[in-house]
Amino acid sequence: MFRLRDSANYLAAFLIILAVNFFLPRLMPGDPLTAIYGEEALVHMTPDAQEELIQRFALDRSLGEQFLEYCSALLRGDLGYSYYFNDTVSAVVFRAVPWTLLLVGTAILISALAGSIAGMESGWRRGKRTDRALLAGIMFLEGFPDFFIGMIMLIVFGVVLKVLPLAGAMTPYAGYTGLALVQDILRHLILPASSLALVNLGGTFLLARNTMVSILGESYIFTARAKGLRERVVSYRHAGRNSLFPVITHIGIQFGRMVTGALFIETVFSYPGLGLLIQKGLQARDYPLLQGVFLVVTVTVLVTNLFVEVLYKKIDPRLRPCISTTGRKLETTV
Amino acid sequence: MHINYWQEIRNNSLGRIGMIILVLVAGTALLAPVLAPDDPFTQTPDSLESPSAQHPLGTNDVGQDILSRLLYGARTSLATALVVAILATMLSLAAGASAGLIGGLYEKMMMRLVDAFLVIPPMLVVIIAAAYIQPGMIHLVLLLSLLGWPAGARIIRAQTLALKEKLHVRASRTFGAGPLYILKRHIIPDLGPVLTANLIRGARRAVFMEAGLSFLGITDPMTVSWGKMLYHALKYVYLDVWQWWLLPVGIALSLTVMSFTLIGYSLEEAMDPRLRREKHA
Numbered sequence: 001m002f003r004l005r006d007s008a009n010y011l012a013a014f015l016i017i018l019a020v021n022f023f024l025p026r027l028m029p030g031d032p033l034t035a036i037y038g039e040e041a042l043v044h045m046t047p048d049a050q051e052e053l054i055q056r057f058a059l060d061r062s063l064g065e066q067f068l069e070y071c072s073a074l075l076r077g078d079l080g081y082s083y084y085f086n087d088t089v090s091a092v093v094f095r096a097v098p099w100t101l102l103l104v105g106t107a108i109l110i111s112a113l114a115g116s117i118a119g120m121e122s123g124w125r126r127g128k129r130t131d132r133a134l135l136a137g138i139m140f141l142e143g144f145p146d147f148f149i150g151m152i153m154l155i156v157f158g159v160v161l162k163v164l165p166l167a168g169a170m171t172p173y174a175g176y177t178g179l180a181l182v183q184d185i186l187r188h189l190i191l192p193a194s195s196l197a198l199v200n201l202g203g204t205f206l207l208a209r210n211t212m213v214s215i216l217g218e219s220y221i222f223t224a225r226a227k228g229l230r231e232r233v234v235s236y237r238h239a240g241r242n243s244l245f246p247v248i249t250h251i252g253i254q255f256g257r258m259v260t261g262a263l264f265i266e267t268v269f270s271y272p273g274l275g276l277l278i279q280k281g282l283q284a285r286d287y288p289l290l291q292g293v294f295l296v297v298t299v300t301v302l303v304t305n306l307f308v309e310v311l312y313k314k315i316d317p318r319l320r321p322c323i324s325t326t327g328r329k330l331e332t333t334v
Numbered sequence: 335m336h337i338n339y340w341q342e343i344r345n346n347s348l349g350r351i352g353m354i355i356l357v358l359v360a361g362t363a364l365l366a367p368v369l370a371p372d373d374p375f376t377q378t379p380d381s382l383e384s385p386s387a388q389h390p391l392g393t394n395d396v397g398q399d400i401l402s403r404l405l406y407g408a409r410t411s412l413a414t415a416l417v418v419a420i421l422a423t424m425l426s427l428a429a430g431a432s433a434g435l436i437g438g439l440y441e442k443m444m445m446r447l448v449d450a451f452l453v454i455p456p457m458l459v460v461i462i463a464a465a466y467i468q469p470g471m472i473h474l475v476l477l478l479s480l481l482g483w484p485a486g487a488r489i490i491r492a493q494t495l496a497l498k499e500k501l502h503v504r505a506s507r508t509f510g511a512g513p514l515y516i517l518k519r520h521i522i523p524d525l526g527p528v529l530t531a532n533l534i535r536g537a538r539r540a541v542f543m544e545a546g547l548s549f550l551g552i553t554d555p556m557t558v559s560w561g562k563m564l565y566h567a568l569k570y571v572y573l574d575v576w577q578w579w580l581l582p583v584g585i586a587l588s589l590t591v592m593s594f595t596l597i598g599y600s601l602e603e604a605m606d607p608r609l610r611r612e613k614h615a
Contacts (some may be wrong), residue, residue: 012450020459024466139348139599143592145545148584151568155576166572256455263457264546268568282465282550294462298454305453 010306017298021291022070026063079295080288084280089292092277097296100273104262106189107196108251115201116247119208123243124235126213134205142202146261150195150268157191164191167270192269196261200254207250211243252308256301263297342604349600355593359586363408372399374406374558384578391578395566400579404586407560411541411590414475418540419533421479426486426532431521433487434494435513445491451484460543464552474553478540486532493528497521531601538594545587560587 073080079089122134141149158166170176170184215221216239224238266275274293281289343349362369371389377396385392391400433444460477467473497503503520511519522529547553548561555562560583567580 009446009449009453012446013453016450017454020462024463028466139595140592143595144584144588145542145591147546147549148564148588151564151571151576151580151584155571155580159571159576256453260455260457264549267550278461279550282461282552285465287465290462290465294458298458301455302453 007306010302013302014299017295017302018071021295022067025287025291026066074295079292082281082286082289082292084284084286084289089288092289093274093292093296096272096274096277096293099271100259100262100266100275102189103192103196103266103271103273104255104258106193107200107262108255108258110194110197111200111204111254112247112251114197115204116208116244118201119205119247120212120235120240120243122205123209123212123216124239126209126216131209135209138202138205141198144199145264146196146199147264147268149199150192150265153191153195153198154268164188168272188271192262192265192271195268196258196265199261200258203254204247204250208243208247211246212239215239215243249308249312252305252312255304255308259297259301343597343600346600346603348596352593352596352600355589356597359408359590359593360412362405363412366402366405366409370399370402370405372402374398374402384574391582392575394563394579395570400563400582403558403563404560404583406558407563407583408586408590410471410557410559411544411587414471414478414544415537415540415590415594417475418478418482419536421475422482422536422540423486423529423532425479425483426490427522427525427529429483430487430490431494431517431525434491434498435517435521441491445488448484448487451481452488456481457543457546460547461550461552464547469552470554471557474544474547478543482536482539486536489528489532490525493525494521497524500524527601527605531598531605534594534598534601538591538598541587541591541594560584 077090079093081087082089082092085092118134118138122131125131144152154166157164165188168188170181170188176184221234221239224234229238262273263275263278265271266273267279270276274297277289277293280286281293343353375398377398378393380389380393389399389401391404394400394403429444429448433441459481463477464474467477469477497520498516500520503516506516506520544553544559545561545564548557548559549565551562551565553559553562563583564580564587567576567583570576571580
């Protein structure tokens with residue numbers, strides 16, 4: 001059930017993001033146009049073009065009017081113009097979005113699968129040697145910054161073993177089509193996606209393990225064992241299935257972290273997503289581009305989190321408002 | 335919550351490893367001028383040299399001694415960690431404890447703000463802000479502290495709410511103690527373990543974020559930083575130099591982060607009776 005109250009936090013967060021984007025350049029000392037567009041861009045601009053920009057951002061009017069102008073531009077989908085790419089920011093950003101989504105999506109899939117399976121196995125064998133080894137190994141991995149894991153993978157598989165490509169998302173000018181193209185893209189995806197998955201494995205693993213441990217004390221596990229079911233059946237069909245539930249929510253919460261991690265991984269592998277755009281934007285001081293990427297990424301994270309929260313309330317009956325037998329909604333929730 | 339956490343960390347093998355690593359890194363940071371064979375800034379024509387007696391980890395692309403830069407980098411990481419952890423925890427304490435003690439509309443507004451901040455990925459805000467401000471060390475530290483408080487504020491508020499109802503706090507209130515006195519004499523001492531855990535988490539995040547930001551090339555070019563060294567080393571990854579340039583720096587960074595993770599984990603284990611029971615089962 002969608003309620004306005006659920007989304008209030010997200011609305012507030014959205015306003016904060018808008019405020020950051022709007023006020024940051026305008027609070028900088030000096031000419032606001034320089035702050036919005038960066039010095040390098042203005043050097044190449046004619047006075048006429050500058051005058052037009054001042055009109056466009058309503059920079060000669062009050063802050064309130066500027067904000068209205070800013071919001072209406074956003075509503076029109078106008079994120080500004082990137083002088084580095086010589087194209088509208090929205091066009092540049094939306095060319096990069098699919099690559100980041102592919103990377104993050106694959107990484108989430110890998111880390112969710114590997115993390116929950118390893119977590120369930122570990123919890124099932126709590127206190128045994130496998131459990132301890134897995135726990136120590138995953139804690140060890142948690143300590144690595146995302147980009148360093150990426151570099152290690154790059155060195156091992158790209159430089160030393162030379163089995164996988166070093167950079168990019170596909171072989172340029174290879175002219176692959178159909179299946180060959182898919183294969184080429186996958187080959188380029190393996191390293192960045194598994195690096196991203198590796199650093200984010202820990203949370204899922206610990207959660208699956210802890211849930212497994214607590215579920216093993218439930219009486220229905222005892223019953224299943226008493227029926228003489230095989231170990232595999234008890235561990236996966238009875239305990240495992242129920243320990244997946246918190247893992248699913250966790251994946252949603254993790255999305256924001258994954259996207260941030262992807263920005264760094266993309267820099268390491270020169271993967272043509274939003275992270276590489278941020279890096280190029282930073283180097284070229286292309287502020288409209290940076291603002292556009294910032295807005296698109298944060299809003300995507302917000303929407304995903306909101307979606308997961310609403311979905312979770314739908315799935316988990318305990319979080320739903322109580323409905324009495326007469327069909328009337330009760331005041332309190334359990 | 336009266337735990338001798340120093341004792342708990344020492345008794346926990348993971349915590350002990352973490353402490354040892356942290357002491358080692360802090361030692362290198364303090365003794366960097368003594369240990370470093372060269373000045374970390376001096377550029378020489380001997381670029382990209384292999385390790386030798388003179389340069390144990392070789393030289394980088396502008397002929398600076400890599401080992402010296404590695405040692406000085408520890409200073410940047412730990413100084414950032416220390417200051418950010420303290421500042422962010424102070425902000426968390428101010429926001430969380432005041433919300434818990436004052437309550438009412440103020441508490442509601444404060445918690446809304448915290449929740450809103452929690453759903454925004456902080457790294458992105460730092461990146462966009464840093465792009466405009468082009469921060470030196472001081473601005474960077476302030477920026478990281480300003481974005482690091484919400485998670486801690488939430489935990490501290492919850493603890494404050496629980497502590498507020500304790501008998502000794504009620505008793506002192508009947509004797510006429512004001513909110514500030516209660517905060518100073520009763521709440522803050524009892525928040526000890528929570529604040530310590532918060533400090534460690536803050537330090538870990540600060541090391542992480544400083545490395546990340548300097549990896550992206552946002553921070554002051556004059557500071558020696560592990561993140562920046564990694565970024566430059568990555569450009570020469572196809573040469574053999576990664577063995578003595580990229581790996582040692584990455585390992586130093588990971589060890590530092592890991593030491594905070596291990597200490598934090600052993601502290602959490604000490605504070606959470608559920609985790610403790612599991613260990614002794």
